Amino acid sequence: ELKVEQNPLFLSMQEGKNYTIYCNYSTTSDRLYWYRQDPGKSLESLFVLLSNGAVKQEGRLMASLDTKARLSTLHITAAVHDLSATYFCAVRSSSPNFGNEKLTFGTGTRLTIIP
Amino acid sequence: DTEVTQTPKHLVMGMTNKKSLKCEQHMGHRAMYWYKQKAKKPPELMFVYSYEKLSINESVPSRFSPECPNSSLLNLHLHALQPEDSALYLCASSQPHDTPTNEKLFFGSGTQLSVL
Numbered sequence: 351e352l353k354v355e356q357n358p359l360f361l362s363m364q365e366g367k368n369y370t371i372y373c374n375y376s377t378t379s380d381r382l383y384w385y386r387q388d389p390g391k392s393l394e395s396l397f398v399l400l401s402n403g404a405v406k407q408e409g410r411l412m413a414s415l416d417t418k419a420r421l422s423t424l425h426i427t428a429a430v431h432d433l434s435a436t437y438f439c440a441v442r443s444s445s446p447n448f449g450n451e452k453l454t455f456g457t458g459t460r461l462t463i464i465p
Numbered sequence: 466d467t468e469v470t471q472t473p474k475h476l477v478m479g480m481t482n483k484k485s486l487k488c489e490q491h492m493g494h495r496a497m498y499w500y501k502q503k504a505k506k507p508p509e510l511m512f513v514y515s516y517e518k519l520s521i522n523e524s525v526p527s528r529f530s531p532e533c534p535n536s537s538l539l540n541l542h543l544h545a546l547q548p549e550d551s552a553l554y555l556c557a558s559s560q561p562h563d564t565p566t567n568e569k570l571f572f573g574s575g576t577q578l579s580v581l
Contacts, residue, residue: 383569383570390553390577391574391575392555392572392573392574392575393508393555393572394572395569395570395571395572398569438507438508452510452513452521453510453570454510455507455508455509456507457507458505458506458507460505
């Protein structure tokens, strides 16, 4: 059974600082996603990482994937208040049934940026 | 149009009621999903439809009954729910995994369900 763990679960950081969220998963997978969720809202897709060594950046967020270590990171650079949200990684099962996409979500990291 | 539309946004129902949640997408996606999310927890997969056929049921109680009338619509029929079923119900869609452009799961804004 695929297990996905994130750490930290809670992160409070000052504006302007850098930090990294970690996502570990237990079995081989060919795809990893990062999502953002604001309170009471839906999930916003941030990144899709498809291969070992993949790195993607959007604004102050950068995601990377190491499939050998089964580890993905989400790095936040010079944090601003607008980045306060819960961040989830999600891992696709390596052998999905034909025609569908089974994702297992990590535990989530609740990020609070303090002015 | 890159939206997944869910209605209603909020729903309060008693344990003897029957209600339905609706989801619609016009992106031509042939895979549609229901997820359940309890407060401060990650989403959990409930059902997957591929090409309008139920392909995954994650051992969901029969008081939840999914339906996919066509490739754009997905319903979740609710009957005799329990208070512990109160949660945010999220619909999502994607291209099937066998298509080259399958990269993202698009989520709707969700239905916040309260069972009294």
